[in-house]
Amino acid sequence: MILALVLAGTAGCGTGGPVAAPARAPVRPGVAEPAVLRIPSLGVDTRLERLGLDKAGALQPPADPQEAGWFAAGPAPGDIGPAVIAGHVDSKHGPAVFYRLARLHAGDRIFVERSDGTTVVFRVRSVETYPKAAFPTAEVYGPTPEAALRLITCGGRFDRSRQSYEDNVVAYAAVEA
């Protein structure tokens, strides 16, 4: 009974308001789309939704705080370039899928299972925190000559007036050779 109470307490997560369905990005050549993200060191095991841009051109956060999402206009994980996966640090009610992202360490492994049943493995290179006002767009989304992965969530202080965290946490990873 108590377990049920706890589950109800953390799983009944609202979102930040109405979210438009992400526009279907043009299919990029290369590897299959990502379906599942697993980070054993954090206990993360989540399906991946497709993310697009909102009206302001910002990356749309996942609709479900307990699931991460892949920026579908960018490279797929395992393809050359910077694949981007974003997830919530928390919902309105409790921890969300990337609650512990800032605790990733260099060398930690990240597994992405793809829609064709294959899995690609990445290793964390670094984890950085940036003020959202100084988000390093080029470093996160800029071209790379290798199959790279960036995991993004929120961090820092929560600004209640804006209903938004002040920082973004970015974990940089590259495909395991």
Place this chain on the structure above:
Amino acid sequence: MNQRTRRLLLALTPALAAPLIVMAVAPATTAASTGWVRLAHLSPDTPSVDVYLYSFGDPDAELTLKHVGYGAVSPYQQVAAGRYTVAMRGAGADPDSPPVISTNVELTGGDALTVAGMGRTASLTIKVLEDSLSAPAGEATVRVVQASLQEPVVDVSAGAESLASGLHFPDVTAYSPVDPGSSTVRASGTADDASLPVELAARSTHTIVVLDGKSSGIRLMELTDASGSSSTPVGGVNTGLGGTAPGATDAGWLARAGWIASAVAAFGLIALIRRARSSTAERA
């Protein structure tokens, strides 16, 4: 070491006289930034080689590729910016033996280099190609490396766009912009031609290598040098709703967990008291 390699090494005896690495102590790289290096063998008449990448002044190789045959290109390796020495030895040669050829390479942070053995064996050189990592929005860029002796002069096109005209072995073109999407690269010499379907995503950069065919003629190889996102989001991401922030207005999961913990503790305490009472009663 096979006969060809032996002959190659003998032919290059003057080069062997040069010391592999200048052992002078180089200042440690202080720049935290990194770049990328990949190694390639693009000399048609040179047998397989072992390729070594040394951080300048460090006799222990940072990267070693064994039995690299003609047409092989390694994946990019991310390494610290700084000065490196690249050395090639005959496949299987003693790592301490003098190299067939070596050269120094300067890697700037954020840059990517292709270090390739090119030209005929008799005039083998290590070329350092600066790779482009970014293409303008709405375009892909492609360059051509002419590494074929079967057809030493070729014309190369991607779809309807010419990439190179009368390109001589062992030359390399600059990157030229092309329309993104599916395309076919064609190369033609005097006696043979080759074509290769390619996917050129917007904002990606590519190298097309014209190679000797396995038995005769020519073949093509495509390398994706870099790729970005076809559209780039503005700013950061709003991936937090504050439910775990201090003073969460929604009573918060911590408060809820605290309430549950208190409830559990209270029930537990009541149970303990009851048990204590009943056991006291039994003894009495």
